[in-house]
Amino acid sequence: MVLKRFLRGLLLSAVAVGFGASGIALAIPNPQADRLPPAILSFTSDARTITVEALESGAAQIALSWQTVGLTDDFSLRLFALVLSDWAPLTDQNLPPIGSARLVVQPSLDFNPPTYRLAIFDRQNRVISQHIVTLPFDTTAPPPTPQIVSFEATVGGVDFVDLGQNRARIPVVWRVRGRPPTSNLIFEQLLPDGRAVSAELPRLNRWIASSGEGVVAPILPDNNALNIQLRLRVVDLADDTVYAEQVITLPIIRGGAPIPTVAAPVNPLPPVVLASPTPPN
Numbered sequence: 001m002v003l004k005r006f007l008r009g010l011l012l013s014a015v016a017v018g019f020g021a022s023g024i025a026l027a028i029p030n031p032q033a034d035r036l037p038p039a040i041l042s043f044t045s046d047a048r049t050i051t052v053e054a055l056e057s058g059a060a061q062i063a064l065s066w067q068t069v070g071l072t073d074d075f076s077l078r079l080f081a082l083v084l085s086d087w088a089p090l091t092d093q094n095l096p097p098i099g100s101a102r103l104v105v106q107p108s109l110d111f112n113p114p115t116y117r118l119a120i121f122d123r124q125n126r127v128i129s130q131h132i133v134t135l136p137f138d139t140t141a142p143p144p145t146p147q148i149v150s151f152e153a154t155v156g157g158v159d160f161v162d163l164g165q166n167r168a169r170i171p172v173v174w175r176v177r178g179r180p181p182t183s184n185l186i187f188e189q190l191l192p193d194g195r196a197v198s199a200e201l202p203r204l205n206r207w208i209a210s211s212g213e214g215v216v217a218p219i220l221p222d223n224n225a226l227n228i229q230l231r232l233r234v235v236d237l238a239d240d241t242v243y244a245e246q247v248i249t250l251p252i253i254r255g256g257a258p259i260p261t262v263a264a265p266v267n268p269l270p271p272v273v274l275a276s277p278t279p280p281n
Contacts, residue, residue: 048135065100068098077094090116113134137181169216185233199216227249
């Protein structure tokens with residue numbers, strides 16, 4: 001629709017010039033009245049790339065600068081960041097026609113690199129002009145060796161009855177360092193027959209942060225099992241490369257005995273839901 005209006009404006013200008021050459025008197029347009037829609041001339045970043053570790057550190061910053069033309073009170077200029085599959089507004093105020101903003105770079109909560117959108121809206125909330133800036137992951141520097149710094153449960157055991165009824169929930173905390181952009185964390189349970197099954201609960205997105213806490217859902221390995229084994233792996237989803245893995249073992253508590261507790265982290269991170277349906281027993 002915007003392109004049609006723009007082309008129609010060009011056509012009308014050409015017709016007006018033709019009429020003028022034929023000697024027909026035309027009204028002289030007011031140069032102060034800009035009837036064309038506003039546009040974004042530039043939208044740039046002061047950063048070129050970012051590493052996964054810098055992104056997840058919460059300390060990396062980016063400066064975004066922009067310049068527009070024709071922006072009047074009939075339009076609004078807004079800034080967004082890509083979060084999962086949607087654009088999250090970074091401010092509830094209209095931005096000035098020319099300006100800049102310094103932001104702490106936040107993960108997209110997906111495999112997308114940090115991505116920002118600057119858009120002009122009319123009074124009907126229709127997009128008139130937009131530019132997008134992406135901060136790609138750095139692939140030039142030698143990648144670090146991925147490693148699992150820590151993987152722990154915050155309880156010292158799991159109840160036998162809860163396991164048998166598929167209602168056992170084990171809080172875990174983890175910290176991974178040096179992961180590639182295409183890798184993810186996989187939480188599994190190792191069974192006595194050598195199989196590994198998912199210990200994750202359903203969630204809306206596949207990506208899991210390098211550091212966090214969440215809940216896994218183990219099953220009863222068999223009626224005579226004395227313990228369960230939970231495994232964390234760092235896996236490249238592009239080619240299935242396993243970079244690192246770590247296993248923790250928890251005893252199965254029977255007969256109503258109290259479940260041992262483990263000291264919680266001093267500064268716990270916000271909880272995360274770990275995904276995939278619990279396999280049937």
